[in-house]
Amino acid sequence: MNLTNQVLAPKENFVDFIKNYPSQTPLCMLNILKFKDKTEDGRTGEEAYNTYMKEVTPLLEKAGAKTIWAGNVVKTIIGDYTTQPDRVFVVYYPSKEAFIEMSTSEAYAAIGHHRHLSLEYGGLIATETIQGIKK
Numbered sequence: 001m002n003l004t005n006q007v008l009a010p011k012e013n014f015v016d017f018i019k020n021y022p023s024q025t026p027l028c029m030l031n032i033l034k035f036k037d038k039t040e041d042g043r044t045g046e047e048a049y050n051t052y053m054k055e056v057t058p059l060l061e062k063a064g065a066k067t068i069w070a071g072n073v074v075k076t077i078i079g080d081y082t083t084q085p086d087r088v089f090v091v092y093y094p095s096k097e098a099f100i101e102m103s104t105s106e107a108y109a110a111i112g113h114h115r116h117l118s119l120e121y122g123g124l125i126a127t128e129t130i131q132g133i134k135k
Contacts, residue, residue: 017126021096025128028068029099032123033087039117046086048118055111063102064094085121096126 021027035045043051060066070089075081093099102108115122 017096018100021126022128024095024097027093027096027099028127028129029091029093030123030125030127031087031089031091032085032121032125033119034083034121035086035118036120041117043118045118045120048114049087052111052114052118055114056108059102059105059107059111060091063098065098065102066092068092085123 033049035049037045039045039048041048068090070087072087073085076084093102
């Protein structure tokens with residue numbers, strides 16, 4: 001897995017998501033993060049990302065979203081262990097509309113720089129619940 005130079009979504013990917021993900025359908029976003037060692041302002045990437053999380057949490061709550069699981073990566077067992085991510089987590093959104101409204105808001109624009117500043121790689125994968133799987 002190439003965990004470099006991917007922090008912002010290409011416009012065509014975002015437009016495809018808007019057009020093709022079912023309307024008013026819950027989704028979970030899988031976040032795969034690789035922090036920069038040092039940011040341009042002298043913090044570690046993890047410190048800058050933690051600032052972002054502190055500031056984005058009220059926006060997530062306003063959108064009806066919530067982090068449902070998060071963890072720091074300890075060891076890659078299967079896969080490319082030479083470029084393993086630092087953190088993964090899953091955020092539930094009640095709909096793509098809630099995600100779009102939050103991520104394109106003025107309030108988000110005011111804090112998004114912390115995310116961009118902190119990450120070497122910031123994968124974001126939209127997922128839809130598989131029906132019929134027992135928990």
